[in-house]
Amino acid sequence: MNWTPVTMQWPAEATAWMDQMESAKDMASVELANTGERLTSLASQATTDLSLIGEAVKGVIANGRAALDGQFGEVPKCFVVTPFQSGVGQGTGYQRFLSAPNLVQRLADKLEDSADPAHPTGEQYALVILFLGTRFDQMAGVLSKFNALMPIAELQKAERRAQHLFELDASKWELPTIGALPPWADLPLERCTVLKEASASINGQLARLEAYAADTSPLDDLAELAQRKAEQAVGLDSKLDAIKQLLANGTPDTSMQSRLLGPGDASELRAQLLEGEDAPGHEWVLSSGVMLVGSLQGLSFVRELVGL
Numbered sequence: 001m002n003w004t005p006v007t008m009q010w011p012a013e014a015t016a017w018m019d020q021m022e023s024a025k026d027m028a029s030v031e032l033a034n035t036g037e038r039l040t041s042l043a044s045q046a047t048t049d050l051s052l053i054g055e056a057v058k059g060v061i062a063n064g065r066a067a068l069d070g071q072f073g074e075v076p077k078c079f080v081v082t083p084f085q086s087g088v089g090q091g092t093g094y095q096r097f098l099s100a101p102n103l104v105q106r107l108a109d110k111l112e113d114s115a116d117p118a119h120p121t122g123e124q125y126a127l128v129i130l131f132l133g134t135r136f137d138q139m140a141g142v143l144s145k146f147n148a149l150m151p152i153a154e155l156q157k158a159e160r161r162a163q164h165l166f167e168l169d170a171s172k173w174e175l176p177t178i179g180a181l182p183p184w185a186d187l188p189l190e191r192c193t194v195l196k197e198a199s200a201s202i203n204g205q206l207a208r209l210e211a212y213a214a215d216t217s218p219l220d221d222l223a224e225l226a227q228r229k230a231e232q233a234v235g236l237d238s239k240l241d242a243i244k245q246l247l248a249n250g251t252p253d254t255s256m257q258s259r260l261l262g263p264g265d266a267s268e269l270r271a272q273l274l275e276g277e278d279a280p281g282h283e284w285v286l287s288s289g290v291m292l293v294g295s296l297q298g299l300s301f302v303r304e305l306v307g308l
Contacts, residue, residue, distance in 0.1 A: 082155070142253075
């Protein structure tokens with residue numbers, strides 16, 4: 001398989017199990033909407049029967065838990081290379097560079113590093129993602145797109161350093177301005193002994209008064225809790241829908257290249273990685289990369305996320 005520009009998208013196939021939860025979510029939403037009414041009339045009722053919805057969602061809950069375990073049960077191995085890592089990039093001082101071919105070679109050599117105790121063994125698949133740039137601001141921008149969806153500590157460090165280097169280079173031509181010294185400052189009233197004691201006394205009295213003012217019945221507390229749960233469910237669904245909308249109609253990004261390798265052992269994966277004539281060249285002087293090694297099922301989420 002050749003290198004392919006990454007199209008960030010919602011992994012619909014890998015998250016198809018979420019659709020099984022829709023019926024249970026709808027039932028739960030209806031129950032939450034009716035909870036306030038049941039609580040209001042609870043004074044005239046001995047019990048409230050919730051067994052119907054409980055029995056109805058048991059199967060859905062079991063399927064959902066099993067799907068979650070299957071999705072995140074096979075965690076792939078992860079290896080990251082950035083120009084700023086010790087002994088990796090070329091250059092002096094803060095200015096470190098790593099071209100795309102040298103990055104690919106680093107990733108390939110790591111596959112046969114038997115001295116690493118976490119070295120993957122057996123027949124596996126590998127997903128390789130390259131982040132390409134020629135300027136520090138471009139490098140930070142490319143990494144930020146990926147880190148927003150799949151944050152990896154080493155890539156986040158590289159993103160921050162690239163952004164800081166760009167800002168440092170841009171700000172070195174700016175002349176600082178400052179007013180006459182000494183400057184204005186806020187009066188530290190909180191350090192005044194009299195005010196500290198007065199504040200402690202008044203806060204204690206206000207706390208007691210607030211306790212009386214907040215005197216509510218258990219039914220009111222339960223109704224408020226049900227309302228908060230309903231709002232929380234709506235908020236979580238809104239966040240998920242916002243992510244799906246953000247990833248809808250994605251366009252290929254040539255500054256991110258991905259490739260799926262395998263199946264094969266470490267030597268075979270290394271050979272496949274070094275094959276091909278369409279690999280990015282030395283013109284990409286600020287390159288970073290991540291290699292994920294695992295089963296095809298374990299890689300399915302990230303693989304679909306990057307459009308493979």
